[in-house]
Amino acid sequence: MVKIIKCLFCGKPTTLHNINVQKKIRGKVITLSNAPVYYCQPCKETFQAKETQDVFRYIYDNNLDEKLILFNYDDISQKLN
Numbered sequence: 001m002v003k004i005i006k007c008l009f010c011g012k013p014t015t016l017h018n019i020n021v022q023k024k025i026r027g028k029v030i031t032l033s034n035a036p037v038y039y040c041q042p043c044k045e046t047f048q049a050k051e052t053q054d055v056f057r058y059i060y061d062n063n064l065d066e067k068l069i070l071f072n073y074d075d076i077s078q079k080l081n
Contacts, residue, residue, distance in 0.1 A: 014038035
């Protein structure tokens with residue numbers, strides 16, 4: 001079953017895409033490659049999937065940003081399971 005996520009701005013359905021996502025953690029811009037995000041075609045907005053947020057939280061909580069600034073989503077998400 002596919003979960004329908006609606007846009008926070010216009011309420012229309014979004015589509016799931018895997019793209020590079022960046023987030024600032026402790027002053028460094030961290031890039032997460034191939035991360036799932038929801039995209040709203042009418043608004044051109046993207047929203048991080050919960051799984052992407054969980055990976056960024058894992059990077060933050062484990063101080064992984066001290067050594068790297070580029071992470072692969074699949075590599076880190078496997079550690080969460």
